[in-house]
Amino acid sequence: MADSGDGKKRLPSQENLLLDYVRRLEKHKVGRKVVHLHLSGLRPFNRRDQHIRTAAGNFEPLIGDMTGQLFILKNADLFFVYKGEAQPQVETIVQKIRFLFDDDPLVAEEDKQPLPFASWHDADRDYESILKMAQSYADAEEKRQTAVRSRMDARAALRAKQQQGEPLTPEVLARVETALERADLSNLVRRQFICAVDAKMVPEQHFSELFISIKDLRETLLPGVNLVANRWLFQHLTETLDRRMLSMLTKTDGASISGEISFNVNVATILSKDFQIFDDNIAASRRGQMIIELQKEDIFSNLSSYLFAREFVQDKGYRVCLDGMALDSIQLINRKRLGIDLTKLVWNPELVDGGDEVHEMLANLTRDEGEGRLILTRCDNREAIDFGKSIGITLFQGRYVESLIAEDSRRRELLRLKRRIERS
Amino acid sequence: MAEWGVATTSMGGGDADTTEESLLLDRLNRIQNNAIGYFAVHAHLSALRPNHKQPHFIDIAARTFDTLIDSADATLFGLTNKDLVLICREVPVDDVDSIMEKVRGLFSEDPLTEMDEDSFEDRFSTWYDLSNREDFADFFGVITELAVEAEQKLKEQAQQRDQEKQLGDPLRPGNLAEINQKLAGMRVADMIKRQACLQVRTGGGGELIFYELFISMAEVRERVAPDINLFASPWLFQYLTETLDRRLLAVLVEEEFDELQDPLSINLNVSTVLSRDFQNLHRAVGSNAHKVVVEFQIIDIFADLKSYSYARDSLQERGYRVVVDGLNPLSLSYFEPAGLKSDFIKIAWGPEFTGDEEDRRIEEMREVIAAAGKDSMILGRVDSEKAVKWGLGLGVSRFQGFFIDKLVQVIGRGRQPATKKVAS
Numbered sequence: 001m002a003d004s005g006d007g008k009k010r011l012p013s014q015e016n017l018l019l020d021y022v023r024r025l026e027k028h029k030v031g032r033k034v035v036h037l038h039l040s041g042l043r044p045f046n047r048r049d050q051h052i053r054t055a056a057g058n059f060e061p062l063i064g065d066m067t068g069q070l071f072i073l074k075n076a077d078l079f080f081v082y083k084g085e086a087q088p089q090v091e092t093i094v095q096k097i098r099f100l101f102d103d104d105p106l107v108a109e110e111d112k113q114p115l116p117f118a119s120w121h122d123a124d125r126d127y128e129s130i131l132k133m134a135q136s137y138a139d140a141e142e143k144r145q146t147a148v149r150s151r152m153d154a155r156a157a158l159r160a161k162q163q164q165g166e167p168l169t170p171e172v173l174a175r176v177e178t179a180l181e182r183a184d185l186s187n188l189v190r191r192q193f194i195c196a197v198d199a200k201m202v203p204e205q206h207f208s209e210l211f212i213s214i215k216d217l218r219e220t221l222l223p224g225v226n227l228v229a230n231r232w233l234f235q236h237l238t239e240t241l242d243r244r245m246l247s248m249l250t251k252t253d254g255a256s257i258s259g260e261i262s263f264n265v266n267v268a269t270i271l272s273k274d275f276q277i278f279d280d281n282i283a284a285s286r287r288g289q290m291i292i293e294l295q296k297e298d299i300f301s302n303l304s305s306y307l308f309a310r311e312f313v314q315d316k317g318y319r320v321c322l323d324g325m326a327l328d329s330i331q332l333i334n335r336k337r338l339g340i341d342l343t344k345l346v347w348n349p350e351l352v353d354g355g356d357e358v359h360e361m362l363a364n365l366t367r368d369e370g371e372g373r374l375i376l377t378r379c380d381n382r383e384a385i386d387f388g389k390s391i392g393i394t395l396f397q398g399r400y401v402e403s404l405i406a407e408d409s410r411r412r413e414l415l416r417l418k419r420r421i422e423r424s
Numbered sequence: 425m426a427e428w429g430v431a432t433t434s435m436g437g438g439d440a441d442t443t444e445e446s447l448l449l450d451r452l453n454r455i456q457n458n459a460i461g462y463f464a465v466h467a468h469l470s471a472l473r474p475n476h477k478q479p480h481f482i483d484i485a486a487r488t489f490d491t492l493i494d495s496a497d498a499t500l501f502g503l504t505n506k507d508l509v510l511i512c513r514e515v516p517v518d519d520v521d522s523i524m525e526k527v528r529g530l531f532s533e534d535p536l537t538e539m540d541e542d543s544f545e546d547r548f549s550t551w552y553d554l555s556n557r558e559d560f561a562d563f564f565g566v567i568t569e570l571a572v573e574a575e576q577k578l579k580e581q582a583q584q585r586d587q588e589k590q591l592g593d594p595l596r597p598g599n600l601a602e603i604n605q606k607l608a609g610m611r612v613a614d615m616i617k618r619q620a621c622l623q624v625r626t627g628g629g630g631e632l633i634f635y636e637l638f639i640s641m642a643e644v645r646e647r648v649a650p651d652i653n654l655f656a657s658p659w660l661f662q663y664l665t666e667t668l669d670r671r672l673l674a675v676l677v678e679e680e681f682d683e684l685q686d687p688l689s690i691n692l693n694v695s696t697v698l699s700r701d702f703q704n705l706h707r708a709v710g711s712n713a714h715k716v717v718v719e720f721q722i723i724d725i726f727a728d729l730k731s732y733s734y735a736r737d738s739l740q741e742r743g744y745r746v747v748v749d750g751l752n753p754l755s756l757s758y759f760e761p762a763g764l765k766s767d768f769i770k771i772a773w774g775p776e777f778t779g780d781e782e783d784r785r786i787e788e789m790r791e792v793i794a795a796a797g798k799d800s801m802i803l804g805r806v807d808s809e810k811a812v813k814w815g816l817g818l819g820v821s822r823f824q825g826f827f828i829d830k831l832v833q834v835i836g837r838g839r840q841p842a843t844k845k846v847a848s
Contacts, residue, residue: 170604170663174597231695231727232663236597239659271480276487297726301658303755304475304533311530312484328729332763 015134015141018071018079022134025123031084032123034130035094038115040075041106047076055097062086062093074141081123094118167229168237172222177240179221185244186252188212188220193405194262194375194397197385203404206372206395207260207291210249212241235297242269246278262291262321266298270309279316287317291342295324296333310339321375327351327358330365343369344377347384347398359391366392443578445571448501448509452564455554461514462554464563467527468536470505471547473776476534482506485527492523504574509567511554524549533754535785592649594656595664599649604667606648612671615643620832621689621802621824624812630831633802633822634687634717637676639668658723662693665721669696673705681712689717689747694724697735706742713743717767721750725764736765747802753777753789761796770802773811773825790818 025032039047039055052072059080062068068082068090082090098117101107107117121130168176190213195203218227228234242265249263269275270292282290292313299306299322310320319341325333326346335343345351351358366374372395376388379398388396455462469482486508489500497513498520508527512520528537528548537548552563593599617640622630645654655661669692676690696702697718709716718739725732725748736746745767753771761769793801798819806812806825815823 170597170601170660174601177597230663232659232666233597235659235727236657236663239657271484276484297723300726300755300759301723303752303758305478307533308476308481308484308530311532315526315529326729328733329726331760332729333759334757337758 013138013141013145014071014073015138018073019134019138021069021071021081022131025081026127026131029123029127033082033084033087033090034121034123034126035080035082035090036119036121036133037078037080037094037097038106038117038119039101040073040077041113041115041117042076042101042104043106046101046104051100052076052078055100058093058096062089073137074144167226168233170233172225173233173237176222176225176227176237180240180244183221185212185217185241186248188216189245189248190216192397193401194395195401195405196372196394197389197396197401197404201382201385201404202408203396203401205259205405207262207289209262209293209397210245211264212245217241238264239266239269242266243272243274246274250278250281260289260291262293264293264295264323267294267302267306267309270313271305284317288319290317291319291321293321293323293344296322296329299338306338314339314341323377327354331361342373342375344375344397345393347376347378347380347388349383352383352387363391443571443574444501444503445567445574448503448511448567449564449571451499451511452554452560452567455511456560459555459560463512463515463517464552464554465510465512465520465524466550466552466563466566467508467510467524468548468550469531470503470507471536472506472531472534473536475774475776476531477506481530482508485530488526488530489523492519503570504577505570507570538784592651592653594653595649595660596656597660599652600660600663603649603652604664607644607664607667607671610648610671612639612668613675615639615647616672616675618688619824620828621822622828622832623822624816625821632686632832634689636689636691636719636824637672638691639672644668662721662723665691666693666696669693670701673701677705677708679708681709681715684712684715687715687717687745689719691719691721691749694720694728694731694735697739698731714745717745717747719747719749719770720766722748722755723750732764740767749804756792756796757788761800766800768800768802768822769796770804770824771820772805773803773807773814774805777811777814786817793818793820 037055039052056070056072056078059068059070062082063070067086068080071079073079080090098107106113110117123130189210191208191210193203193205193208195205197203214227218225227237245263246265246269265275294306314320320339321342321344322335322338322340323344324346325343326348327350330343330345351362374393375395375397376384376393377397379385379388379396379400381400384398384400385396469477469485482502486500486502489498489510492498492515493500496515496519498515499511501509501511503509510520531537539546552559554560554563595603616637618635618637620635621633623633624630641654645652654664672690673696692702720732739746747768747770748761748764748766749770751769751771756771798821801820802822802824803811803815803820804824806815806823806827808827811825811827812823
């Protein structure tokens with residue numbers, strides 16, 4: 001990975017790889033040359049992915065035999081660094097590429113353009129300016145990535161804010177809780193699958209989490225109220241929701257919900273009569289398929305109760321999962337001592353941005369946990385899955401995983417149809 | 425098949441004939457002449473630490489015997505003092521043993537369940553072979569004594585019921601709204617109390633670290649919520665403290681910080697520190713931040729570690745000191761206190777730390793405190809010399825509590841109260 005020298009570690013973009021390469025080139029710059037193809041100057045419809053790939057493909061023979069190294073920048077520019085002896089071949093290649101784009105003004109009206117189609121440099125003579133240019137590309141790319149990320153975060157935050165509405169007050173909470181006691185919440189129960197994901201992004205379901213959708217709850221019971229505005233009132237609300245979830249599970253379990261499931265409860269609820277009733281209705285064998293999810297603030301707000309409750313449920317065969325862990329809390333809390341069976345780590349770009357040290361720490365942590373005990377949740381894009389796999393995590397949950405499941409089932413459906421057609 | 429009696433809850437009449445103890449004695453009388461195959465197991469749950477003897481824990485422990493009671497000739501008696509007695513006929517000892525192991529496991533954190541490796545002494549349970557005359561007589565004697573104590577206990581329980589009525593309705597969203605409203609508008613200056621945090625030197629004498637200022641919850645209750653148990657829900661209580669924070673800050677803002685001689689500490693929510701109310705205080709504090717200490721509750725910290733870190737950093741940068749409060753000494757083994765990077769960590773003394781015997785727990789705790797940094801530890805809620813001794817034995821040198829307040833008087837600070845406006 002390129003080290004910008006200010007101590008920050010970056011992601012391996014082409015720009016960073018180029019910068020890294022140019023730095024290392026300093027020792028071998030004699031006898032080396034650089035050609036910079038300004039394909040960023042092409043008209044947009046001429047510099048699509050396939051155009052650039054085709055152009056880059058022309059360098060293959062020289063890359064294969066180690067004569068040169070190619071970098072394709074985000075802006076579509078091509079950077080080729082090569083041994084001086086290959087000058088004639090490189091000139092031929094550049095000619096070929098020109099030909100590919102000869103109807104674009106960049107080539108057709110080259111004298112009128114601010115930049116030539118290709119700039120040629122001697123690595124030895126022009127080293128300083130090459131280095132400067134590589135650095136500026138790397139900087140620009142980092143800025144761009146940060147901007148994209150914060151735009152996405154800002155957009156997500158804005159959307160959330162617009163959806164939020166009036167903050168919850170004790171009076172409103174009281175009315176909500178009364179309504180909840182009587183309401184039928186069964187159609188607000190959602191299910192999200194925790195899956196292993198293979199190299200081809202095909203998911204394999206391991207268990208599913210059942211939860212009451214707060215968003216839908218709000219829409220049905222309380223439009224215009226921000227249920228999560230105050231943390232404490234919300235925590236109190238979740239206790240009521242937990243109890244309702246338990247009573248729903250008590251009624252429906254066995255028949256309708258198959259496979260291993262997890263659900264959220266408060267420690268106080270585990271020690272209550274509601275849980276006793278729920279547990280009485282569960283077959284002993286079924287308990288082993290159930291995972292109880294707890295929050296750290298709940299655990300530490302009354303540690304003795306937690307320890308007792310944990311012993312009690314684990315003895316019966318339930319497993320305990322610590323939910324909502326992040327980079328800071330996962331290093332702080334001794335999960336082994338707490339007797340936790342599974343841990344859910346919430347995906348956040350900061351896990352990647354933390355750099356090598358953080359990655360290594362997480363990888364060690366994952367290895368120490370043992371296979372399949374650490375779950376990466378809120379995976380809402382592919383980056384989350386890729387990152388998780390890179391540090392040894394095998395189980396994932398989130399919107400992106402749900403989309404992989406949908407895609408996979410579509411694929412299977414198509415296959416089924418195809419087979420049926422073939423047989424008929 | 426047997427029935428499971430309910431004497432562990434404070435319900436039912438005070439009639440001596442219907443106590444569990446009397447029912448058990450009746451049973452023993454009937455067994456006496458034909459006791460072949462009968463045995464009794466007496467689980468001494470009454471000897472558990474107070475915080476482990478909560479009704480729902482005992483309830484759950486009792487239910488552990490359900491499978492045995494349903495499948496064998498066994499009867500469970502729940503005595504008034506919380507002991508459990510199992511009377512069995514022709515039940516395989518191993519079957520009973522495995523249940524006892526489970527119950528023992530539930531209370532594994534309690535020293536009562538420790539088995540001394542050198543002796544066979546088991547303080548948790550005693551077995552009696554009722555077909556043996558001596559055993560029978562011993563057991564009968566034990567139960568007779570307990571029956572007498574039970575009568576006394578029933579009287580006490582009646583008194584306790586009255587007290588519980590005095591504790592009042594639990595705090596709920598419904599009554600919370602009204603209480604919050606009243607609090608927001610009332611004068612709190614005369615409800616503010618203070619408590620000294622003292623560094624105790626081995627040579628005698630002490631040094632004042634700070635005075636903790638707090639709003640007396642007893643007075644709040646009296647004035648604003650006479651029939652309400654404010655501590656029924658930790659979440660709703662924490663919500664209430666957000667209003668109390670603002671009231672306290674409103675008083676403190678009038679303080680002459682330049683003239684303040686002794687540092688003071690205040691409990692605040694993380695959200696309050698990040699609010700405008702705190703900015704106002706900060707302006708009033710000016711260059712005297714070193715005289716002000718901010719205390720955060722662990723439940724608040726764990727609810728949002730990021731915000732806590734941010735608040736802590738911004739406070740420490742400006743010269744304030746930070747205390748992590750609300751910790752059970754037990755919890756130090758379950759997370760890295762040093763990771764919270766506070767100036768002090770306050771753990772609360774409780775009757776469960778009687779320290780009568782040299783536990784392995786004490787050694788463990790000493791190690792944990794040393795690892796966390798004994799110089800940052802404050803032992804709070806110190807109500808006796810015993811507590812101070814316990815703390816000193818663990819390497820703690822800073823103390824706070826009623827007993828310390830007395831010490832402060834004895835040592836004779838001889839100074840004016842810290843501020844003119846704050847009641848002492």
